[in-house]
Amino acid sequence: METLVADLYESALLPEQIPDVLARINRALDCDGLHLIGKDEETSSVFASVVIGERIAAAERDYLAHYHRIDPRLQIGLNTPTGMVVACHDVLDDHFVSGSEFYQDFLIPAGPRYVIGGNIYRTGGKNIHVALNHLIGRPEFSEEKRKEVGAYMFHLSRWAKHLFLADELRGAASSGFFALETLGQGILILDERSAVLFANQASQRLLGNVLTTRGFRTSWAPGAQLKAQFKATIRDRQARTRTLVHPIGGRPTPLVLSLLPLPRDRGMGVRMPSGMEVVSRVLDPALPGGIGVIPSASLVVLIREQVAVSPPGPGRYQRAFGLTPAEARLAVALAHGASPQGYADTAGLSIATVRTQIRALLAKTGAASLRALVVLLASLPRTSP
Known part of the structure; x- marks a missing residue:
């Protein structure tokens, strides 16, 4: 379980891993299917749906089109504390099931009969629920199984909070770096070794193929001198402006480089400006590797063409x-x-x-x-x- 729980938390930062992790939880609990539903109660719309299990996956389209509106499992989740395990048969008896459109026209024809789970996240009208299923022919969920599900529900609740936080950070980072990408001025962010952590499109246009993730190609004559100036700026924390002539489109072009050291926290290393703590993997393919965080950014270099006046x-x-x-x-x-x-x-x-x-x-x-x-x-x- 420890490895699976660790992978669950990791998937908050790597959303593409979420279906696989949930599928493993479904198998670990010996269930026949799992459905994660994110619903906005204010708009009555589903903002997230992850279905594990072939039988219920086939019915997901119908669920999203209509049945989420009458899903009694969601109301049960809303009526109980976040992270609490509840079995539908504790609340919904056979009489209810026999007269329920949701059960008779949707859930039972799709295969599930018994459901256990609950709410794992709620804020501002947005809720995430998890439902685990036993197909028709299997028994109700036992007390032992409830305890096993409860152990995972605790972690799912904490994971859901991280999921929303990571999504907010990705959104903020994407918007910030989108703004950097749209600037006509070139922008480089470098670490304390003068390795390139970020380069926007304008910087790549201005510098061309001399730019690499390690700084500049060794064959580029001005590269060694610039790298020395980068290191000096990082060391003495003094801003500098340098000019060089570089061919752009076959035409020698004067470029102005402004070297700006990033601020440091006393005794705590480099402190990134607001909005720069977490970034998306936005580097151009010409700069392979991508980045998820900038833990050691030390220098910003602004690059522009010099006006000939x-x-x-x-x-x-x-x-x-x-x-x-x-x-x-x-x-x-x-x-x-x-x-x-x-x-x-x-x-x-x-x-x-x-x-x-x-x-x-x-x-x-x-x-x-x-x-x-x-x-x-x-x-x-x-x-x-």
Whole structure:
């Protein structure tokens, strides 16, 4: 039982395994069929139906078309606590069965006569019920069998909660990564070793076949230098901007890469931004392997084509954000990849002065962090000096 229960919980993350796991539970309990039904009581619609057993599987279409509306098993489940085992013959006597449209026109012709199970999940009008069957000719469920079913019902109830939670996370992750895929800007997410964890379609279009799950192909000349810069950014937590020329469609194209280290929790390693904890297997076939989680994401790289015009000068930043001349000079340096300490050394300023100017830049631009500020400055339309 321990292995089967472990596989049950695992199937919450791998839904394609659910029918096989439920079939094994059906066999372990020596039953003739199992039906998992998810029903929304507010809309009277079935949102999930998994049928195990050839006899009852043949009748599933009729059940979904009509008989779920008059299924007395569901009402019994609603009337009892979640996870509690109840046998239909405890509640429905022979007189009820003989006059029940559900039993006489649907269930008994399909083969089952005795049913045991109950509700395993309920929230917001949504319920999941499990029904295990003995076919006609087999006895009622014994007390010993009830105890065996009860052991599984406990785990099925906990599993159902994980199933809904996993589905919510998959939905959130899919919508988030769909948004990333639709961006025209390339996005790479890398781990602490500079291995690629995620690459959207735009990044693959811009970089082409030089991109692999391990980073860049060794034959690509700029790859080694970029990887060194990735590692430096991860190590010192300083955002950087780098440019390179890369052929796209046979045409040499200037690309701008913004290197943004992801935040870390003190003593707890990397903390992912909200919505990024769990992701779908969304990597392009060109990047085989897929991912289920990003446990060690350390760096985000934004990639865009460089517009062939003059870059913004101090005057452009002054007009755009109302900066002082000193703040504008710092903005230019940050947009070109300078670190705060590096700018302080070059400009002959103290790091305290530079940090004061950065706080002013954050306030005037509305950027939430130095990383966001660098992205904002680097993306300012480059139309005049």
